[in-house]
Amino acid sequence: MKKSILVVDDSATIRALQSFILQSAGFEVDTAANGIEALEKLYRKNFDLVVADINMPKMDGLKMIEILRKQDIYRDLPIIIVTSEEEEEDREKGLKAGANVYLVKPTDPKTLVMNVKMLLD
Amino acid sequence: MDDRDLKFTRLEKMAKSEDEEERREAAHLLGDLKNKGGVRVLITLLQDPCGAVREAAAGALKKIDRKEVIQKLISLLYSEEVYIRNMAIEILEEIGEKAVEDIASLLQDKNHDIRKFACDMLGNIKNSRATAYLILALDDPHINVACAACEALGNIRDKTATGALIRVITEKKDKWLTCYAVEALGKIKDPQATKVLMKLSSSKEPLILFALIKAFGEIKDIQMVRKLFMWLDSPPLSSAALETLARIAMEAPEKIREILRKEPKKLDVIRGFLKEPTWGVKKNAALLLGVARDRKAVPLLVCLLDEHDEKTREQAMKALLQIDPELTGLPFEAKENARELLETLIYDNDEKIRKLACKALEKLGWFSQELSD
Amino acid sequence: MEIIGLSQKDFKLFQSFINRKTGIFFDERKKYFLESRISSRMEERGLADPQEYWHLINTDAEEFSSFISSITIPETYFFRDYPQLKMFAEEILPLVCNTKRQKYSKTLKIWSAGCSTGEEPYTIAIILLEMIEDLISWSVDILGTDISKKALQRCQEAIYSPRSVKDVPYEYRKKYFISTSTHYQVKPQVKKLVRFDYFNLVDDNKMRVMRGFDFIFCRNVLIYFDFESSKKVISYFYDALNKGGFIFLGSSESISRLSAAFKLVRFKNGLAYMKE
Numbered sequence: 043m044k045k046s047i048l049v050v051d052d053s054a055t056i057r058a059l060q061s062f063i064l065q066s067a068g069f070e071v072d073t074a075a076n077g078i079e080a081l082e083k084l085y086r087k088n089f090d091l092v093v094a095d096i097n098m099p100k101m102d103g104l105k106m107i108e109i110l111r112k113q114d115i116y117r118d119l120p121i122i123i124v125t126s127e128e129e130e131e132d133r134e135k136g137l138k139a140g141a142n143v144y145l146v147k148p149t150d151p152k153t154l155v156m157n158v159k160m161l162l163d
Numbered sequence: 164m165d166d167r168d169l170k171f172t173r174l175e176k177m178a179k180s181e182d183e184e185e186r187r188e189a190a191h192l193l194g195d196l197k198n199k200g201g202v203r204v205l206i207t208l209l210q211d212p213c214g215a216v217r218e219a220a221a222g223a224l225k226k227i228d229r230k231e232v233i234q235k236l237i238s239l240l241y242s243e244e245v246y247i248r249n250m251a252i253e254i255l256e257e258i259g260e261k262a263v264e265d266i267a268s269l270l271q272d273k274n275h276d277i278r279k280f281a282c283d284m285l286g287n288i289k290n291s292r293a294t295a296y297l298i299l300a301l302d303d304p305h306i307n308v309a310c311a312a313c314e315a316l317g318n319i320r321d322k323t324a325t326g327a328l329i330r331v332i333t334e335k336k337d338k339w340l341t342c343y344a345v346e347a348l349g350k351i352k353d354p355q356a357t358k359v360l361m362k363l364s365s366s367k368e369p370l371i372l373f374a375l376i377k378a379f380g381e382i383k384d385i386q387m388v389r390k391l392f393m394w395l396d397s398p399p400l401s402s403a404a405l406e407t408l409a410r411i412a413m414e415a416p417e418k419i420r421e422i423l424r425k426e427p428k429k430l431d432v433i434r435g436f437l438k439e440p441t442w443g444v445k446k447n448a449a450l451l452l453g454v455a456r457d458r459k460a461v462p463l464l465v466c467l468l469d470e471h472d473e474k475t476r477e478q479a480m481k482a483l484l485q486i487d488p489e490l491t492g493l494p495f496e497a498k499e500n501a502r503e504l505l506e507t508l509i510y511d512n513d514e515k516i517r518k519l520a521c522k523a524l525e526k527l528g529w530f531s532q533e534l535s536d
Numbered sequence: 537m538e539i540i541g542l543s544q545k546d547f548k549l550f551q552s553f554i555n556r557k558t559g560i561f562f563d564e565r566k567k568y569f570l571e572s573r574i575s576s577r578m579e580e581r582g583l584a585d586p587q588e589y590w591h592l593i594n595t596d597a598e599e600f601s602s603f604i605s606s607i608t609i610p611e612t613y614f615f616r617d618y619p620q621l622k623m624f625a626e627e628i629l630p631l632v633c634n635t636k637r638q639k640y641s642k643t644l645k646i647w648s649a650g651c652s653t654g655e656e657p658y659t660i661a662i663i664l665l666e667m668i669e670d671l672i673s674w675s676v677d678i679l680g681t682d683i684s685k686k687a688l689q690r691c692q693e694a695i696y697s698p699r700s701v702k703d704v705p706y707e708y709r710k711k712y713f714i715s716t717s718t719h720y721q722v723k724p725q726v727k728k729l730v731r732f733d734y735f736n737l738v739d740d741n742k743m744r745v746m747r748g749f750d751f752i753f754c755r756n757v758l759i760y761f762d763f764e765s766s767k768k769v770i771s772y773f774y775d776a777l778n779k780g781g782f783i784f785l786g787s788s789e790s791i792s793r794l795s796a797a798f799k800l801v802r803f804k805n806g807l808a809y810m811k812e
Contacts, residue, residue: 053283053314055314055342055343055346058373058377059342059370059373059374062369062370062373062399062403063370065399065402066369066399070441076792078792078796078800079790079792079793081800082790082792082800082807085800085802085807086807096245097245097248097249097252097280098249099249099252099253100253100792100796101796102245102246102249103245104245105245105246113802126276126279126307127276147307148306148307148310148337148339151370184775184779187775188775213812214796214797215774215797215811218771218795218796218797219771222771510565510566511565512564512565517565517568
């Protein structure tokens with residue numbers, strides 16, 4: 043069965059491009075435009091991995107990850123952050139919040155897919 | 164002290180209450196009072212630990228039409244806290260036009276994240292006064308800022324940006340930037356871009372082709388539509404091409420019919436998609452077959468009336484109505500299912516569908532509650 | 537009855553009037569429906585020109601009320617959206633009640649906003665009777681409100697067709713309804729837990745003073761409202777709830793696009809939104 047990924051980003055362009063990259067690599071993809079929408083989708087359906095931006099309205103990526111990690115069922119859910127912030131302290135914040143991998147935009151499609159596959163194995 | 168000052172003093176105190184409901188109430192009321200001191204207090208409440216208080220403060224700030232609101236919000240963009248930055252962005256976007264010039268000045272900021280936020284905000288505000296500034300930002304040394312500038316220009320849809328975006332493509336810059344420029348040109352829909360976009364369609368880079376598919380769906384030049392039909396045979400682009408063709412079929416069905424008349428074999432390909440398990444593909448194929456009035460698709464469409472996904476069932480019924488308005492191809496067992504679908508379709512966005520659904524219901528001897536009242 | 541078509545101009549007049557007065561937004565798709573309702577009312581009042589009718593609903597409170605009653609469609613039935621009610625009954629209600637028992641504060645205040653013909657608040661009453669063993673020692677107030685006076689009348693009558701009770705579990709039908717050959721009537725023990733009132737959700741002054749609710753049900757109501765009105769209503773609902781209170785919209789509705797103030801909580805049987 044195909045693994046399913048949730049892509050979370052407030053940019054419609056990013057959602058479309060990342061979906062395309064991941065679908066081409068053989069995954070089922072759904073999207074959300076902010077942290078709350080992402081939680082609503084996650085709570086309703088099982089996803090195998092989440093790819094999320096940090097800067098989003100209504101609920102940012104870090105907050106979303108914090109909320110997920112507090113719940114047993116999502117403690118081990120693989121989460122990749124893909125964001126434009128490239129400072130070391132931002133990376134530390136992201137990993138501390140509970141992300142597994144921190145990638146900086148623009149991410150090479152091969153890198154993204156490689157990290158996804160690595161986390162899903 | 165006059166009445167307003169008294170009120171403000173009281174609200175200022177309330178805004179420091181231990182009780183979040185009181186702080187929230189203070190925020191609401193400061194939004195009505197709209198005085199200068201209130202702005203300061205609301206900016207503090209915008210950083211309150213309680214989400215409901217922050218939300219009330221944001222709502223209040225949006226209502227206050229004062230210059231210092233914009234300035235103070237811009238200063239929050241430099242905050243260490245992600246949620247504060249994001250709130251400031253949200254409110255600035257809602258303030259909209261009045262903030263354009265202040266935000267545009269951020270495009271000169273040292274910090275590339277600030278420059279990127281500025282592009283995003285200008286794009287969401289959608290005011291064309293920002294176009295000239297964003298065109299300059301296409302040359303920003305940081306790739307994310309340049310991409311954000313493209314995206315913003317696409318959202319603003321101002322044709323004066325066409326030339327600059329075409330240059331981005333012809334100068335063969337970074338592939339991501341090319342994708343963003345392609346998408347923006349699609350949204351702007353300037354036919355001047357057709358030539359350069361058609362030339363780009365011989366690229367081997369899947370991401371660029373994907374961006375082109377979407378842009379072709381917006382511009383809908385007939386050569387582009389023909390190209391989209393060609394891409395139906397090339398996975399992984401085929402489902403994107405199918406989706407785009409479906410969208411074109413809704414807005415410009417004659418273009419679809421024109422191509423299919425000359426290339427009827429494409430109908431076989433589209434019919435094949437009715438069996439695809441991936442969500443969305445069946446729905447798009449059904450839509451196209453309906454527009455094409457493809458009689459051969461009727462039995463396959465009847466099968467789709469049992470689909471799990473509601474939108475697919477609806478789309479299949481719409482297609483059947485277009486091909487076979489009297490629903491002669493509908494077997495007895497499918498009739499109950501059909502009735503429910505038809506009762507939904509009498510409220511469809513498309514007037515033609517509403518009429519077809521009504522007629523079908525009448526013909527089959529069923530009337531909806533509202534119609535017979 | 538002949539159905540009078542509305543010009544685009546007249547349609548927009550009625551559309552914005554309804555939206556301003558009730559929050560409800562009738563889009564293009566519902567034009568035919570609106571025309572049929574207006575024609576029906578016009579025939580009743582002996583008018584021939586939609587503009588005349590427009591003037592009437594602006595000046596005559598009673599006709600306004602009849603008009604509103606005619607355009608709000610009751611689409612409700614008992615135990616509508618069973619999984620959500622199951623979550624409420626089996627997971628959320630016990631949680632809230634236990635907290636209240638510990639605080640020695642055995643009161644429950646529930647609001648069914650947009651209750652139409654009353655099936656929802658009566659359903660809630662049945663759930664309380666079933667789930668709370670010591671209900672007799674509780675102070676319970678279930679308030680059902682709606683903007684249609686005609687619907688509110690039906691609430692008071694509490695008489696329902698077989699279609700309305702189709703999703704009521706058999707034992708409950710026997711226990712809480714008196715059935716005749718044509719209809720079902722809600723028994724007094726259920727009726728006495730519920731009161732009804734006329735209430736317009738976009739009336740700021742009235743909304744502002746609503747406080748102290750443990751649960752608010754507003755299911756499949758806001759879908760008829762425009763975005764700005766929905767946001768405002770949700771904001772008032774937040775203030776109307778107690779801390780630890782829950783709001784329920786229809787399962788396919790999402791609060792997140794309207795407000796970020798509520799906490800999204802996950803339960804076994806679904807998702808719910810709580811005021812922290």
